[in-house]
Amino acid sequence: MRADESTEGAPAIELREVVKRYGGAEGLGPVSLAVPAGRTVALIGPSGAGKSTLLRLVLGLVAPDRGEVRLRGAPLRPEDHAARRRLGYVVQGGGLFPHLTAGRNAALVARHLRWPEARVTARLEELAALTRFPAEALARFPHELSGGQAQRVSLMRALFLEPEVLLLDEPLGALDPITRADLQADLRAIFASLGKTVLLVTHDLAEAVFFAHELVLLRDGRVLQRGSLDALVRAPADPFVARFVHAQRALGLPPGAPP
Ligand code: ADP
16 A cells, blocks of 8 residues: 555545536546545536536546545556455435345345355344334335335435445435335434444535535535535525525425524
8 A cells, every 4th residue: 555545634525626527528637535534515506517427427427537536545447346345335215126025125236245144144234223223114115115124225225235325316305205204314324323423415405404514515526615504505606506506495404503
């Protein structure tokens, strides 16, 4: 390991001057962003701002055209599957395989890694309790689950290998308001109890404030501002920040302050 690859005290996630182009157009960047270990950071911004692209870069699902992504100070390399397993990912819509039961979906990677069956079962039980998923429903197929239950399975799958980092892309986007509120509360408690580093995408400012220590507002592939909601309201770095915050507050931001 080179001296500059030291992991001591390094941010859990770091993007250095990262650029991702799609067919000549800049999808993202240049963006520099560091997420310290144990923090929850929410990426917010309008559709097309580059939020999902940023998450996919951290996951190594897309490679940067320029710049570098680092995990704990070590550059992320496309072939580094061990590094990827330190990341848990909850995709938009849950991404469950319809032909596999909830339990099979949740334990997919562990089975691929040939965990002994007893260990898989024990971990499933532990995660069902943590995510408040009914253990008897582990035998059901995704079409037999409610939207909230499906997202809990997706969360179990993301947590299965005990990743250091959780990446969530609009995890609650498709849920009805009551299910969403339940799952929001559970997710926040899980983040706090596990002490993981969390990078979360949402277009909903209220949800971002509910979960995150810090907000990162993106537009047109760039970070416009990073900070607390209070900072974004009091000292917007760009007229768009003020517009975005006020438009969403007009929709009714709950009074609860970020944790
Ligand atoms: P967000 O998640 O904030 O809605 P995205 O990261 O999905 O934004 O998209 C950022 C920009 O990159 C948009 O202009 C989008 O059209 C473009 N983009 C994203 N993915 C692709 C792709 N696979 N091919 C071409 N353009 C893409």
